[in-house]
Structure formats: structure tokens, C-alpha cells
Amino acid sequence: MSFSRKFVGLWVALVLMAPAAVASSGCETFEDANGVIHFRATDELETFRCFGWVHGRNRGWQMDFLRRTYQGRAAEIVGFSGVKTDFFMRIMNFQGRAEVIWQTLPEDFKVKWQAYADGVNLGFQALKASGNSYELKKTGQALDPWEPTHSVGMLLLQAFDQTRRGFEIEVEESRKQKNFPNFAPLNIEDHSVPWAATILKDGEYKKSQTAAVQSAVVTRPSAEVMAQVSDWMGRSENLGGSNNWVVSGARTKNGKPLLANDPHLSLKHPPFWHWVHPEFAPPASAKVAGWEAIGATLPGVPLVVSGANRSLAWGLTNSYLDAGELGSVSDSDIDPSRLVKIRPVVWFKWGFVKIPIFWKSFYRIRMEDGPTGLTEMPVLPIDEEKGRKLVLRWTGLELKGSDIQSFTSVMSSKNSAEVQKIFRQVGMPSFNFVFGDTSGGIGYQLVGRVFGKQSPPGPGIAQRTLQDLIQIPVLSPEDRPSVLNPKRGFVATANNRHWPKDALFHGGRGYSRPFRAHRIEELLQATPKHDVESFRKLQCDYQAQDARYLAPLIQESFAKSAFRDRVIRQGKVSDDRYQKFIALLAEWKTKGYQTDPSCRICAWYRRLSDRVGMKSGLIEASVYQIYTAKKEYLESFESVLADAFSEVAEDFDQDMKTLGREEFPLWAVYHRASFEHLGTQKLFPSGSMATPGDAQTVSPGSSEYRENENRYEHVWGASHRLIVELTQPVTVRVQLAGPNADTENKNLESQGSPWMKWNECSIQSQIFPMNWEKRPEMGQYQKLDWKSLAAHLGK
16 A cells, blocks of 8 residues: 555544544535536535545646645746746745744634645545546656645735736836837826726725825836846736626616626636535534535635625636835845845756756845734845845735635625625735625625835836835725725726726736726626626627727828838838738728637737837837827837838738738637646647637737747636626526636537637536535536545555
């Protein structure tokens, strides 16, 4: 018998013998036709064990890979390409922080998450015993035992991934300031453009009594330093984009609130979310309240983060509020006794062997008197100017147990007012939640520790004292953006700004452009009474909002004979071809700037706007200002535009020759999704499928141009599309970006495949609540008895 199987047998024996434990009653599981796992138990700890079993058995490889990622061990699977990320994760020390948080959690919480971890380990053993995991076969990796602190570490990893844009933008702004000084003053706030949209409206936030003054930047790091930062941390030019919105019964056909949520994440395989339906159903004699919920879970964490229970629905998006700050700190300002020196060893897989890498020493600043007691701040491994260090303050490294423990109560919440109070207690940075209940209430709440700055920050990375960095204020729970039952009858968020420009607080500049939020609000208000179908159409609206506003303006330049002559003189495009480009753009306007696969101008326009940005650093708001309010920059801008026009026209002429065509290729030729495997394309190659949408549509297909493949990769997209009617009980519909199961063969473009249904914007009804006495005949039912299971796995 292997050691791991002995471990499982010992664990079950200890659980069943523990005097404080309820006699093990096991649980029931059922997998429906959509692949959603339903499970229930009569004891709450058994429910959490079953939660762990379902995750461990169905997504064991994914859980282990993400655990390795935050622990700085991914290179053991993906090879040398993961080494730098592993070193960075070691500096962040999520595992150490998870252990600190765990120690501050109350015992009743720990018992539940320990039960979950116990179930995960049984699930791991079942997965290995089945021999069905293609990933385990391919990589040969072991599934080390799961510990409750690993679930906390997963929360930290996800929070960091979704908040890093807030401080990475400082790096990008510094780069633009240096590379494009002529246009630097134009990279402005998005307040004075027609597509500006904020989550909160007048009367829903605190206003400032003074005019906002931008904070000054004393100095900026050199271009070499900024390049190093980008190399270590990456650049976030291609934003993902999540959407959620909720409307009151006054705006629906059946008089009940209606909620939608499209969390847009990196389109990977296995799918990021695992949809489950946990139910704690105690017997009447127990005299305790049960609970149940259905929705999206992050494998490794026993929480439904987007979904519903019988009386409430909730959905999340990234907030992009500042939760992290980079500061250039003088060495003399750092007490040497606070520096924690580490010299990690990172192992990477090379063929059939693993090779260690010993690099240089890294540092963290450890502060016992930080904002929440013990605080750690990573010192980035960057060769900053002599005598200075780049220090990162991320609020996720300041969390305590009280910042996460309340989240589990969401699954049993009864109404909007109750869940708003729960969300206010969550300190994990940082997400926007909308919610609605069957009694008619709706609302919005920001969760997480985020900074409460009262003036816009200057561009770039500032010199600071260490004390200044530590003392950046954090918003109190009461000041976090929030609204309950707004008079307008709806709330919508799409990673856009929270407050208008006259607000007391300023959230930084990590926000996504507000095109999607503007379009969502426009469509919400255009339909007097909504239903599921109007919501589905709204979720899959493919109007390119940036083109709607900017294409008519740049056409003013195209119509100028001097501009045309400038393009023609470059010799890359004939006058005839020039006129065809212009005609296509005009035709696109008549079709509402839709970015569907049949569009013949979509890729040309996107490549043109991307090329302009690369040459000038200008964002869309800047271009709009040039045409409407800053015309002194127009001549310089048109010079950039003409160069970009010529280059893109030449590219497309070459494409048409290569493809043997005389007309523009369709958007479907250029814009495709691969749903690449988490374990890299090299280990698990995949095909691709044509997809609609674009970076600035409501259903964004956020794109990354791949020069070597001459196409846009649909990098980010709706990880699921959820619609919940707040009837009694609620009615839940969802479409995942692929199957709920982790399958080896994708067959992306096969008719009726889960990926194709997602691509076609289908939406599937879910079984909820479930009548276990009359469960559908279709599906897989199993009754789990832990003692028998452990005996079987221990053979």
C-alpha cells in the first residue's frame, strides 16, 4: 500500500473516531445533463467534505497546478518558461500569508474548511485511482495532500491576478511618458467623453468639497528600470472585461428582479469555474437551518462566488480600484532589521528530469506594526537607481481571517440588505458584486481593502518614504462604493469607474475603458420591460463602441485630400485601394459597427487603432479630445494616422495575396479562440475557433495580436453567461465557456459542443432547486460512504 493511500485510510479513521464529530453520514451526488454536480448531506461538515470530494475528483489537476503557481512551483510542470514567475511568487509569499490568515480564523470556520480539505484528498485519490486524468498521465505529477491553507492561498492568487492592473498601470504610464512625450499631456481621465459611465450616480456617493488636484510625481524610474518591471510583472494592455447588472421588478415583464453576470477571464482549459450545487439538508429533528446554492466555484475554495440560492442571486466583476501601490524608496529609509532575506531554489522540468536554479537574493520588508498588524511588502528584484528600491504594497498581504470568513455566509443569505452587510465585511481585494432577491430588493457593493485616495494620482511611479507608502489610507467598509434599491431601478458594472469626477474619493487609473458600461446602460434603458431573452441579447451585443464614436471622426481625416495624398505618396497603397478602404468603413457604419465573424472591416479597423496606439501611446479618450477640444494636436496625430493607415493597408494587401483573394478577409479569419490549456500550449496543443466580439463590445473578445500567426487571439471572454430570474424559487440559466468537466478532446467547432453553444450565445436552464426524490433519470447518481470509499482506495 502506498503512503498516500495509508494517509487517506488514517484520515477517515480519525474523522469517524473524533468524539466531537457527528457520525459520518456521507453524501449524495448527481451529475446532470449539463455536467453540473449536485450534492447534498444531512450534516454541514459532510456537505463541506463532499464539496472537497467533487472538486478534488473533477478538477484535481487544475487545483494542483494553481497551488503550484502561487507557491512558485509551476516550472516543475511547464518547464523553464515558468521560472521567472516562480521566483516572483516566492517574493510575494502567498503561502506564508495564507498561514498567517489561517491562524486568525475562528475555530468553527477552520473545522468546515478542514472538512473540505479532507474531502479534496479523497477526491485526489479517486482521480488517481480512476486513471482517467489525461493531465496526470502527460505530466507524471503527484497530487500532494491538500491543506486548508491552500484554499486561502488560492484566494490570494485570484485576488492578486484581478487587482494587479491597479499598479501595473503606473509602469505603463511611465513608459508612455518617456516614449511619447509629445502626446503625454493627452492621456487624460475619461470624464469628458460621451461614453463616460460610472457605477454610482448623483446622490449615491460622497462629494468632494474642493476641486481635485492631481498628485505630483517627484521622479520617475529610468526607461531601463521600467523595462525590467514590465519583464517581471508583465504588461496589462489587453484588459479582460467582466459585466454584471441587475434590474428591479419595475423594469421586467414579470415584475421580478433579473440579474446577469458575465465574468470575463482568460479563456483557458480546463474552464476556470466549476459549477456545482451544494446543499446542506439537516433533518427536522436537528433544529438547525440548512442552506443550498448553485453557481460558479473556483476549484480549491468551497465558495459559490457567482450564482444563486433559493431567495437571492449575486454576480461579480473585477473592480480595478487601487489595491496596490509601487513606491521608489530610499535605502536609508528602510530599517535593515525589517528586511527578510530569501534565496529560493526554483526547480524546472527539462525532459524527464528536474533542474534547480539558484539565483540572487530577494527581499521582503516585514513590519509588525503594519496597517493590520503583521505586514509584508515585497521588494521587486529590479536594478533601481543606486540607493533606492522599488517596494510594492498590496493590501492582500494585509488580510486577516476576519477579511474572508464572512464570505461563506453569502450562500445562506436571504435578502439584499443582508448580503450587502456580509459583502461589506469581506476584505479580500477587490470585486464589484450586484445582487437581487425574490422580495424585490436589488443592490451593489464593492468588496475588499482598497485605497481611499482623495486626489488623482500623478502618472508613473513616485518616490516615497516607506512611512508614506504604509500610510496610504484604506477605505472604511462604510465608504466602499455601495447602493441599495436605487431609484433608477438598475445597477451595472463593467470594470468601469466607480465615482464621477466630483466624488470625495479617487480610485486610480486601472479601470477598463467605460465603453461596455455605457452600452449596457444604454440597452437597459432602451427596453422598457426586460425578460430573459432581452438579457441574453444584451449579453451578446457585439457593437464596437470605440468605432461608433471614433470611426466617424477619423473619417473626417480620411476625407481630406491632403491626408489622402500623404498616404498615397508613401507608395504602399493605391488611390483605388484607398477608396475601397473608406467605402468599407462607411458600409460598416450602416451595419451598426457590429463585430461579428462576417465583418470585413473589423480586423482592419482594429489593426489600425492598435497601430496608432503603438505609435503614439494615445488612448481612445485622447483621440476623441484631439478631434473635439485639442485640435492643436490634430496635425501631429494625422501624421501618425497616415503612417498607420499605410502600414495596415500594406499588411492586408499582402494577406489577400497570401490567401488568394481579392476582397477583404472576414473577421473570422483573424479573430479566433484557442482555449489553451492551463499547462501551456506546448504540453496540451489545441485548435481554434472563429469568435465574434471585440475588446470594446459588451461581450468582449479581448484580443492579442500574434504576429507569427497573423491573427488576433481571443484571449479573454465570458467564462460563463449567467441569467437569474428572482422568481420564487429562483430560475437559473447559464452557459459555460466549454464543458463543466475537464475533457481532453475539445472539438471546438463541432456542432452542439459546449464551446460552440457558448460561441452562439446559447443559455441552458439549470436544475435548481432539486427534488432528490424525483431526480431526473438522465445523469449519474452516486451515494458516497466515506468509510467504504476509504477502504476501497486503501487497497
